[in-house]
Amino acid sequence: MTDQPMPGAEHTLDGDEEALTKLRALRGSIDNLDAALVHLLAERFKCTQEVGELKAAHDLPPADPAREAAQIARLRRLAADARLDPAFAEKFLNFIIEEVVRHHRAIAARPRPEGAA
Numbered sequence: 001m002t003d004q005p006m007p008g009a010e011h012t013l014d015g016d017e018e019a020l021t022k023l024r025a026l027r028g029s030i031d032n033l034d035a036a037l038v039h040l041l042a043e044r045f046k047c048t049q050e051v052g053e054l055k056a057a058h059d060l061p062p063a064d065p066a067r068e069a070a071q072i073a074r075l076r077r078l079a080a081d082a083r084l085d086p087a088f089a090e091k092f093l094n095f096i097i098e099e100v101v102r103h104h105r106a107i108a109a110r111p112r113p114e115g116a117a
Ligand SMILES: O=C(O)C(=O)C[C@]1(C(=O)O)C=C[C@@H](O)C=C1
Pocket: 048, 051, 052, 062, 063, 064, 065, 067, 068, 071, 096, 097, 100, 101, 104
């Protein structure tokens, strides 16, 4: 027998109460932040759903590339100030906008009653 730890055992927190307490506290904060993100996204999608209805009613295009470019530039600046990777912030916004545009297209494709605005 040797005194070597079991392979991988050096990565477990078994027996290290202080580390476990810290991990639990951090995970509690992560869970709260994830919940906040879900609520923020739900509110954002409520707004964009209304934008989609407005655009469809007035025959406006689902996507607005100029607006997106301005949003991305702004978000990249905010991310850099917050020490978040601007490339990640851009990817995240693009991911959301892609879904929004998909919703806008679905709304525009819905049959509209005759004479509707
Ligand atoms: O502002 C708009 O025109 C929207 O439709 C909203 C939104 C967004 O999710 O922020 C989505 C699609 C557009 O290309 C630009 C922005």
